[in-house]
Amino acid sequence: MNIAFSSEEFANRVSRVQAEMSVHKLDALLVTSPPNFRYFSGFDSQFWESPTRPWFFIIPAEGDCIAVVPEIGAPLLQGSWIGKTLSWPAPRPSDEGVTLLSDTLLSLPRRHGRIGMEMGRESVIRMPVNDLFLLKDKLGSVDLVDGSPCIWNVRAIKSSGEVEYIRQSCTIVSDAFDKLPAHARCGQTELAISRALSVDIIAGGAHALPFMAAASGPGGYEQIISRPSDRVIENGDVLIIDVGATVNGYFCDFDRNFGFGKVDDDALRANEAIWDATEAAFAISRPGTKVSELWKAMMGVLEPAGMLRNNVGRLGHGLGLQLTEPPSHMPTDDTVLREGMVITIEPGMEYAPGKMLVHEENIHITSSGPEILTRRAPREMVIINN
Amino acid sequence: MNIAFSSEEFANRVSRVQAEMSVHKLDALLVTSPPNFRYFSGFDSQFWESPTRPWFFIIPAEGDCIAVVPEIGAPLLQGSWIGKTLSWPAPRPSDEGVTLLSDTLLSLPRRHGRIGMEMGRESVIRMPVNDLFLLKDKLGSVDLVDGSPCIWNVRAIKSSGEVEYIRQSCTIVSDAFDKLPAHARCGQTELAISRALSVDIIAGGAHALPFMAAASGPGGYEQIISRPSDRVIENGDVLIIDVGATVNGYFCDFDRNFGFGKVDDDALRANEAIWDATEAAFAISRPGTKVSELWKAMMGVLEPAGMLRNNVGRLGHGLGLQLTEPPSHMPTDDTVLREGMVITIEPGMEYAPGKMLVHEENIHITSSGPEILTRRAPREMVIINN
Numbered sequence: 183m184n185i186a187f188s189s190e191e192f193a194n195r196v197s198r199v200q201a202e203m204s205v206h207k208l209d210a211l212l213v214t215s216p217p218n219f220r221y222f223s224g225f226d227s228q229f230w231e232s233p234t235r236p237w238f239f240i241i242p243a244e245g246d247c248i249a250v251v252p253e254i255g256a257p258l259l260q261g262s263w264i265g266k267t268l269s270w271p272a273p274r275p276s277d278e279g280v281t282l283l284s285d286t287l288l289s290l291p292r293r294h295g296r297i298g299m300e301m302g303r304e305s306v307i308r309m310p311v312n313d314l315f316l317l318k319d320k321l322g323s324v325d326l327v328d329g330s331p332c333i334w335n336v337r338a339i340k341s342s343g344e345v346e347y348i349r350q351s352c353t354i355v356s357d358a359f360d361k362l363p364a365h366a367r368c369g370q371t372e373l374a375i376s377r378a379l380s381v382d383i384i385a386g387g388a389h390a391l392p393f394m395a396a397a398s399g400p401g402g403y404e405q406i407i408s409r410p411s412d413r414v415i416e417n418g419d420v421l422i423i424d425v426g427a428t429v430n431g432y433f434c435d436f437d438r439n440f441g442f443g444k445v446d447d448d449a450l451r452a453n454e455a456i457w458d459a460t461e462a463a464f465a466i467s468r469p470g471t472k473v474s475e476l477w478k479a480m481m482g483v484l485e486p487a488g489m490l491r492n493n494v495g496r497l498g499h500g501l502g503l504q505l506t507e508p509p510s511h512m513p514t515d516d517t518v519l520r521e522g523m524v525i526t527i528e529p530g531m532e533y534a535p536g537k538m539l540v541h542e543e544n545i546h547i548t549s550s551g552p553e554i555l556t557r558r559a560p561r562e563m564v565i566i567n568n
Numbered sequence: 569m570n571i572a573f574s575s576e577e578f579a580n581r582v583s584r585v586q587a588e589m590s591v592h593k594l595d596a597l598l599v600t601s602p603p604n605f606r607y608f609s610g611f612d613s614q615f616w617e618s619p620t621r622p623w624f625f626i627i628p629a630e631g632d633c634i635a636v637v638p639e640i641g642a643p644l645l646q647g648s649w650i651g652k653t654l655s656w657p658a659p660r661p662s663d664e665g666v667t668l669l670s671d672t673l674l675s676l677p678r679r680h681g682r683i684g685m686e687m688g689r690e691s692v693i694r695m696p697v698n699d700l701f702l703l704k705d706k707l708g709s710v711d712l713v714d715g716s717p718c719i720w721n722v723r724a725i726k727s728s729g730e731v732e733y734i735r736q737s738c739t740i741v742s743d744a745f746d747k748l749p750a751h752a753r754c755g756q757t758e759l760a761i762s763r764a765l766s767v768d769i770i771a772g773g774a775h776a777l778p779f780m781a782a783a784s785g786p787g788g789y790e791q792i793i794s795r796p797s798d799r800v801i802e803n804g805d806v807l808i809i810d811v812g813a814t815v816n817g818y819f820c821d822f823d824r825n826f827g828f829g830k831v832d833d834d835a836l837r838a839n840e841a842i843w844d845a846t847e848a849a850f851a852i853s854r855p856g857t858k859v860s861e862l863w864k865a866m867m868g869v870l871e872p873a874g875m876l877r878n879n880v881g882r883l884g885h886g887l888g889l890q891l892t893e894p895p896s897h898m899p900t901d902d903t904v905l906r907e908g909m910v911i912t913i914e915p916g917m918e919y920a921p922g923k924m925l926v927h928e929e930n931i932h933i934t935s936s937g938p939e940i941l942t943r944r945a946p947r948e949m950v951i952i953n954n
Contacts (some may be wrong), residue, residue, distance in 0.1 A: 184794070184797045185797065226794065226795045227778070227795055228778060228779045228781065228812075229780045229781065229888065231778050231891035231892075232891050232892035233690045233691070233892065234885070234896065251932055252881070253880050253881060254793060254880050255793065256879065258791055263593055271881055273896045273898065274881075275896075275900070275901075299695075299723075302696055302698050303664075303696060303699075306692070306693070306694055306695065306696065307697055308688075310687060310689060310692065311693055311700070311714075312687045314697070324903055330696075349578045353582075370629065377770060380770045381767055381770050382659045384763060384766045389606075389795065391776075391777070392614060393615070395613065395615065402733050404643045404829075405641075407613050407615040407640060407641065407644070409613055409614060411570050412570065427616055433617075457851070474606040493642065494640050495638070495639060495640060495658050495660075499931055506617075510620065510659045512659075547848050
């Protein structure tokens with residue numbers, strides 16, 4: 183199996199989360215979702231696409247972690263740094279690991295009678311709800327409580343190794359975007375242009391390409407989340423492609439806008455405004471700044487530039503093993519930036535009815551300010567005249 | 569937005585699930601997971617990679633469906649065939665759609681006081697557990713119950729359009745596998761060979777490549793789910809690559825084994841045995857056969873051929889909008905094959921300690937027997953002597 187980090191890095195993650203667990207009075211933390219399973223175990227697989235078998239990872243208050251996994255996964259985890267790997271013959275719909283899991287949890291030292299799970303904001307569990315209820319019953323007086331704040335607090339601060347993989351992912355996608363003007367032209371579909379970009383991203387070394395969205399229209403677009411469509415690009419269109427590619431599971435998440443032929447002046451001016459908004463955010467992106475202040479700084483540029491609205495609902499977010507992670511750059515999020523965070527800066531606006539433009543870069547918060555991980559977009563929209 | 573099916577197809581899916589809901593006495597079905605949201609709504613996006621915002625789809629016992637989605641998604645769904653789209657300004661961590669959702673559910677006609685959710689086998693919900701508990705509270709005397717059997721019963725039978733997309737996906741990946749012997753050679757890593765295959769799959773027209781696993785070793789491998797590693801292929805190795813690529817969301821899921829140089833005779837014989845096992849399954853793959861009988865037919869070939877064990881736990885499964893869907897070809901699954909099902913036939917065995925071989929094809933159950941959707945692998949292992 184690919185293990186992208188040293189055993190020390192995993193030990194460090196575990197000891198940091200154990201410190202959080204102590205504050206939250208948890209006897210153990212039970213993890214089931216792919217990104218958290220990967221973060222604590224190092225397990226690198228896309229087998230999550232098969233929903234048949236749950237996978238469980240237990241971090242006790244003290245001591246070694248325990249993986250409780252279906253037999254198909256045991257050979258991979260038994261050879262790793264993890265303290266103990268237990269497995270059951272799966273699929274076994276009559277008891278898909280729940281008894282083995284509850285027996286293991288009940289065998290741990292009990293102090294607070296509380297086990298944390300991924301229950302809160304931006305967290306989901308990867309096990310059937312029926313099995314969650316069954317687990318609750320089997321645990322009796324031991325409570326299942328929300329452990330997600332512990333996890334997010336630890337994952338928010340990236341190690342140098344994590345930042346390096348995000349940097350590599352940003353570089354691979356930046357290289358692929360740089361090649362786009364040479365192959366894209368009016369008359370092609372969003373899908374054809376995006377496909378050529380995808381090939382460059384995979385050939386360039388990305389391990390996976392879990393997210394690509396595209397949208398286009400005269401002078402802007404209406405949304406930014408749909409898969410590339412069969413819409414044919416015409417003179418005057420702006421095409422956005424937004425990419426989340428990974429290296430060792432670590433995402434980049436940024437978009438680029440391309441104009442085709444004669445693009446309306448209003449669109450060009452709006453594009454410069456959203457670029458200026460990223461600059462306003464960069465200028466204060468340092469430890470101690472609240473993400474609500476990033477939002478305010480960007481809005482200070484967007485509103486005078488004629489912003490009508492923005493259905494995205496925030497102007498950037500955290501980035502790492504997931505395409506989006508907390509925090510959210512919005513007025514109600516007062517998360518304070520700390521050294522080692524990686525975030526997106528993503529101003530966007532509808533500058534005319536039905537015409538939206540969004541710009542996005544990825545940055546790493548260092549003591550001396552932001553390190554821009556993406557290859558900086560130019561202020562003037564790139565125009566393709568092929 | 570890409571809509572891969574006619575409005576009639578969606579209306580048909582909804583009326584079939586409404587018939588199941590009537591049997592299960594459900595006033596509504598609430599769907600949150602990406603494949604089910606897509607199946608009933610047609611929504612085609614990889615935005616699921618962002619965990620920030622839940623998406624809800626409501627199928628009432630009678631009448632039009634209702635999408636309850638974050639504002640970022642409203643433009644896409646409002647233009648579609650769906651009866652009504654409601655949205656809330658998101659992210660809004662203090663109430664991420666739960667009040668709008670519960671108000672909408674409570675406004676529906678009440679007959680049984682039961683709302684189905686994805687709670688059972690091979691099902692997960694895509695909303696925080698805390699919000700599920702909040703929803704339960706808000707619904708008061710209306711019970712949330714398991715609605716997943718209704719959904720799986722409907723999804724199990726594929727329409728001709730669904731089969732066509734799986735067929736296309738199988739063809740694209742078959743073409744890419746056919747090119748592999750021309751570019752792969754000893755001395756390359758699993759990763760390099762898999763990357764070239766990935767490029768061919770994307771360039772060949774796959775919309776996404778959510779799953780690729782690879783493993784290699786002298787005469788076989790120990791597991792089949794890890795991402796391609798940096799292991800260098802040597803003379804005598806067998807390399808397996810297992811691929812789940814999609815067209816309009818519909819997966820293929822099959823693997824191919826490649827020998828390099830002088831492969832041990834035992835491995836070659838074992839490869840012929842697993843091929844023979846697929847033939848034994850094909851011979852009885854028709855409406856009326858139980859999947860436990862498919863398992864038995866394959867075991868009748870594998871055991872005499874020297875099978876030690878098989879950590880995969882089953883010998884094939886359903887296929888469609890997910891890499892794996894029910895049923896599971898194993899002794900305890902007596903699901904009866906019906907016309908329109910698409911399944912994998914996936915015999916595998918450890919034929920010597922630490923040496924596993926797995927073979928997989930995808931078939932469509934028709935009244936006249938199996939239609940093999942993958943380009944049939946040869947009985948003799950393909951040997952690469954580059």
